[in-house]
Amino acid sequence: MNSTVIVFPGSNCDRDVATALTKLQFKNKMVWHKDNNLPKSDLIVIPGGFSYGDYLRSGAIAAKSNILKEVIRAANSGCLILGICNGFQILIETGLLQGALLRNRNLKFISKDVYLKVINNDNKFCKNYKKNNIINLNIAHNEGNYFTQKDHLKELEDNALIPFKYCDKEGSINDKNNPNGSMNNIAGILNNKKNILGMMPHPERMIDSLISNTDGIELFNSVLN
Amino acid sequence: MKITKDIIESHGIKLDEYSKIKQLLDREPNYLELGIFSAMWNEHCSYKSSKVHLKKLPIKNKNVIQGPGENAGVIDIGDDDAIIFKIESHNHPSFIEPYQGAATGVGGILRDVFTMGARPIALLNSIHFGDPNNKETKNLLNGVVSGIGGYGNCIGIPTVAGETKFHETYNENILVNAMAVGLANKKKIFYSKAKGVNKAVVYVGSKTGRDGIHGASMASAEFDENSEDKKPTVQVGDPFTEKLLMEACLELMKKESIISIQDMGAAGLTSSSVEMAHKGNLGIELNLDKIPCREENMSPYEMMLSESQERMLIILEDGKEDEARAIFKKWDLDFVVIGKTTETKNLSLKFKKKIVATIPIDALSSKAPLYDRKWSKKKLSKKKTNIKELKKIKFDEAFFKILSSPNHSNKKWVTEQYDQMVMGDTIERSGANAAIIKIHNKDKAIAVTVDSSANYCKSHPLSGGKQIVSESWRNLISVGAKPIAITNCLNFGNPENPDVMGEFAENILGVKEACEFLDYPVVSGNVSFYNGTNNNNIFPTPVIGGVGLIKNLKKIQNHRFKKIDSKILIIGKTFGHLGQSVLINEIYNMNDGMPPEVNLLNEKNNGEMVLKLINEGFVNSVHDVSTGGIILALAEMSLSSQIGVKILKPKKLSNMFEYFFGEDQSRYVVEVDKNNYFKIEKLLNDNNIYFENIGVTQKDNFELDKDLKTSVKELYEINNKWYNNFNGLIS
Numbered sequence: 001m002n003s004t005v006i007v008f009p010g011s012n013c014d015r016d017v018a019t020a021l022t023k024l025q026f027k028n029k030m031v032w033h034k035d036n037n038l039p040k041s042d043l044i045v046i047p048g049g050f051s052y053g054d055y056l057r058s059g060a061i062a063a064k065s066n067i068l069k070e071v072i073r074a075a076n077s078g079c080l081i082l083g084i085c086n087g088f089q090i091l092i093e094t095g096l097l098q099g100a101l102l103r104n105r106n107l108k109f110i111s112k113d114v115y116l117k118v119i120n121n122d123n124k125f126c127k128n129y130k131k132n133n134i135i136n137l138n139i140a141h142n143e144g145n146y147f148t149q150k151d152h153l154k155e156l157e158d159n160a161l162i163p164f165k166y167c168d169k170e171g172s173i174n175d176k177n178n179p180n181g182s183m184n185n186i187a188g189i190l191n192n193k194k195n196i197l198g199m200m201p202h203p204e205r206m207i208d209s210l211i212s213n214t215d216g217i218e219l220f221n222s223v224l225n
Numbered sequence: 226m227k228i229t230k231d232i233i234e235s236h237g238i239k240l241d242e243y244s245k246i247k248q249l250l251d252r253e254p255n256y257l258e259l260g261i262f263s264a265m266w267n268e269h270c271s272y273k274s275s276k277v278h279l280k281k282l283p284i285k286n287k288n289v290i291q292g293p294g295e296n297a298g299v300i301d302i303g304d305d306d307a308i309i310f311k312i313e314s315h316n317h318p319s320f321i322e323p324y325q326g327a328a329t330g331v332g333g334i335l336r337d338v339f340t341m342g343a344r345p346i347a348l349l350n351s352i353h354f355g356d357p358n359n360k361e362t363k364n365l366l367n368g369v370v371s372g373i374g375g376y377g378n379c380i381g382i383p384t385v386a387g388e389t390k391f392h393e394t395y396n397e398n399i400l401v402n403a404m405a406v407g408l409a410n411k412k413k414i415f416y417s418k419a420k421g422v423n424k425a426v427v428y429v430g431s432k433t434g435r436d437g438i439h440g441a442s443m444a445s446a447e448f449d450e451n452s453e454d455k456k457p458t459v460q461v462g463d464p465f466t467e468k469l470l471m472e473a474c475l476e477l478m479k480k481e482s483i484i485s486i487q488d489m490g491a492a493g494l495t496s497s498s499v500e501m502a503h504k505g506n507l508g509i510e511l512n513l514d515k516i517p518c519r520e521e522n523m524s525p526y527e528m529m530l531s532e533s534q535e536r537m538l539i540i541l542e543d544g545k546e547d548e549a550r551a552i553f554k555k556w557d558l559d560f561v562v563i564g565k566t567t568e569t570k571n572l573s574l575k576f577k578k579k580i581v582a583t584i585p586i587d588a589l590s591s592k593a594p595l596y597d598r599k600w601s602k603k604k605l606s607k608k609k610t611n612i613k614e615l616k617k618i619k620f621d622e623a624f625f626k627i628l629s630s631p632n633h634s635n636k637k638w639v640t641e642q643y644d645q646m647v648m649g650d651t652i653e654r655s656g657a658n659a660a661i662i663k664i665h666n667k668d669k670a671i672a673v674t675v676d677s678s679a680n681y682c683k684s685h686p687l688s689g690g691k692q693i694v695s696e697s698w699r700n701l702i703s704v705g706a707k708p709i710a711i712t713n714c715l716n717f718g719n720p721e722n723p724d725v726m727g728e729f730a731e732n733i734l735g736v737k738e739a740c741e742f743l744d745y746p747v748v749s750g751n752v753s754f755y756n757g758t759n760n761n762n763i764f765p766t767p768v769i770g771g772v773g774l775i776k777n778l779k780k781i782q783n784h785r786f787k788k789i790d791s792k793i794l795i796i797g798k799t800f801g802h803l804g805q806s807v808l809i810n811e812i813y814n815m816n817d818g819m820p821p822e823v824n825l826l827n828e829k830n831n832g833e834m835v836l837k838l839i840n841e842g843f844v845n846s847v848h849d850v851s852t853g854g855i856i857l858a859l860a861e862m863s864l865s866s867q868i869g870v871k872i873l874k875p876k877k878l879s880n881m882f883e884y885f886f887g888e889d890q891s892r893y894v895v896e897v898d899k900n901n902y903f904k905i906e907k908l909l910n911d912n913n914i915y916f917e918n919i920g921v922t923q924k925d926n927f928e929l930d931k932d933l934k935t936s937v938k939e940l941y942e943i944n945n946k947w948y949n950n951f952n953g954l955i956s
Contacts, residue, residue, distance in 0.1 A: 140646065
């Protein structure tokens with residue numbers, strides 16, 4: 001499988017994602033933000049970081065970059081797109097995913113391991129997880145507080161477009177286990193066609209039990225198989 | 226402009242120093258030249274008061290590639306890998322403007338490391354604040370923590386360890402020390418020494434603005450009631466540009482085009498150009514019309530003294546300009562040839578076709594003032610703790626009070642604002658004995674830690690110096706690392722005060738003694754004097770950053786209890802020393818008495834034995850015994866694992882408080898399997914290592930004979946409540 005990682009000057013999880021993809025036998029290529037061409041890819045990853053410094057709204061400038069025009073084209077023709085953290089923020093700014101990522105409700109950067117419940121696994125990114133699996137991934141962001149209009153929220157819930165929600169160790173989903181204030185504890189969403197996933201937690205940080213755990217592996221494996 | 230007495234003094238230059246300037250130049254300096262002298266001769270850049278003492282420190286062992294004197298220290302960790310690291314203070318700027326002060330502290334230390342060719346792989350920090358009830362503390366604390374996080378998180382280097390402490394001595398002068406650790410190929414290390422005449426001097430990075438002018442001189446004076454006015458001397462950080470600069474420099478370093486490279490840190494363009502010329506025994510000529518400026522009409526004085534961040538000076542090999550320019554263009558950074566190296570051994574500045582300054586390089590470097598300041602020996606306290614006094618408070622009450630105190634409560638509210646996992650190699654994060662960072666794609670790791678013990682150093686600077694080096698060494702041992710070398714950040718008061726200078730001199734002797742005995746040399750560091758306000762000096766606070774090597778990833782250890790019904794041993798002897806302990810200082814508010822003494826022979830023997838136990842796979846968990854004594858060490862092991870303990874009163878116990886809260890040095894708590902016990906007992910006895918068997922691990926409850934019975938869950942609550950109350954959050 002061919003994967004591509006988009007590299008903005010302020011991306012800082014590009015190497016981490018590439019390490020994960022290579023470890024899981026993707027044939028991976030890195031593509032610079034100024035490029036106008038995408039290599040043939042089955043999966044495009046927009047990694048975490050601070051794309052262009054994010055002094056303006058996170059991801060706002062990246063959404064207008066050369067390479068993003070190509071990513072949008074690829075997305076519209078059905079290519080799998082995964083946006084992690086800043087990548088999710090960028091996907092929101094392009095309009096490929098709907099809603100907004102507001103500042104965390106405690107107005108502080110939050111970096112910690114969180115529990116997530118697999119709510120919907122009927123998609124190409126999560127099919128190797130079982131429904132209601134509880135996994136442990138790391139988050140590290142300032143703006144991860146997902147917000148959307150009521151009717152869109154209903155659409156997300158009704159159409160199985162929410163793969164992950166924040167929960168506690170036992171799997172209960174409530175405000176106490178919501179690290180950043182996201183609506184309905186949403187940690188990631190899919191577009192209607194389910195070929196685009198944006199998520200705040202970092203699966204690429206959970207691929208090695210010596211470092212953390214291996215809960216992130218199945219996300220990449222789902223895409224592979 | 227006529228140089229008057231007022232102008233001289235406003236530059237922080239003493240009148241006798243001004244006479245020396247005139248003598249060196251053989252004339253009066255002009256205003257720009259005076260500014261340049263003030264930037265180079267201040268304490269921060271010249272080390273004029275500390276040099277005579279720093280010379281005593283050991284700086285070599287078989288792993289050291291580069292000791293003090295370069296941008297950072299370099300050690301060999303086998304294969305072709307080198308670790309480059311340094312700690313530096315940003316105390317004064319952080320007190321004036323906490324967010325930017327702390328952020329640029331991180332930015333500055335990162336540049337010191339990547340300038341030498343290393344990709345930074347970890348950040349650490351040691352931050353000291355005043356009394357939490359002091360009205361400034363909350364604002365300073367929140368500003369500094371978000372500043373540290375803001376910079377490290379954006380540039381994408383994990384902040385993996387640190388310490389956050391409170392004491393009223395820092396009410397008017399907080400400490401913000403940042404440490405960076407990088408990984409380089411040992412055959413590709415870059416130095417600041419210029420070589421060759423007529424080589425292009427290139428300016429890269431951000432544009433020069435009017436921020437940070439006189440920053441280094443500001444950091445070389447005490448604060449007074451007008452310190453608020455010094456805000457414009459604080460630089461503004463831009464981590465995104467630093468990321469670009471870092472990537473561009475590392476990319477250029479892969480080519481064979483750099484002769485020397487130096488970041489523009491304190492005293493900006495002045496110190497970087499002088500440093501390079503001085504090391505190369507050359508002159509340097511700069512054309513100031515070429516400097517990329519952020520603001521209009523900047524004067525030569527402003528350009529030379531600006532401390533705008535994220536800038537570098539590079540001396541290039543002939544014919545490599547185009548190749549280098551293309552790389553900086555890719556990263557959208559300025560790249561301008563601003564001058565050349567010369568034979569003259571002068572710093573020569575041109576502006577609008579005129580020579581505006583000519584100063585011999587040695588006048589700014591080797592001929593700068595050097596002082597062997599008067600110092601007096603510390604008068605030691607003879608007071609002993611009256612044990613009867615201790616009975617006023619119940620044992621469990623004292624324990625809970627410590628556990629919920631600002632200094633010993635859970636610091637997750639700090640560390641959760643730092644990205645600790647980016648780069649994907651953080652094996653052990655904050656809150657451990659030491660952080661562990663895997664060397665990318667290799668089967669080895671480094672361990673890193675920062676430590677300080679200001680109240681020990683205050684009451685007995687010599688013992689304190691020994692103790693803090695030993696504690697750093699012990700922290701690395703506890704995770705299974707072989708300690709290699711340290712970097713130190715020496716935060717002291719006004720060196721013109723003989724008592725402060727005495728603290729410094731004696732403290733250095735203590736550091737030296739421990740470093741020599743433990744073969745744990747100093748490879749880089751920084752001295753920060755004048756920490757105080759209106760003659761009120763802070764406690765002497767040397768901060769030690771230690772780096773150790775783990776050769777085999779299977780042999781790492783941490784402080785989390787692993788099993789129920791394991792035996793708990795204390796390695797090293799407990800005498801029950803309570804002087805300067807947390808119990809005495811924080812619970813009884815008694816500040817007299819001596820700190821615990823370190824027996825370096827025991828330190829070494831105990832440490833090497835613990836390392837052996839880890840390598841043999843005989844222990845399930847290890848924690849060093851530090852402030853708060855055995856009871857705090859046990860609590861931390863329980864809190865991190867949610868496994869309880871059942872501790873029996875040791876047979877030789879004289880007093881519960883002394884035994885469990887005593888802060889005797891060179892001790893470790895180890896958890897061992899019952900089946901291994903006899904093997905371990907024999908090994909320890911055969912090697913004459915003193916140890917005591919104090920109890921077992923158990924489910925849920927934290928029990929100490931009849932004096933304390935609680936649950937780990939309750940301990941957790943106690944340990945977490947302080948910050949939420951302090952910051953007005955609902956827990």
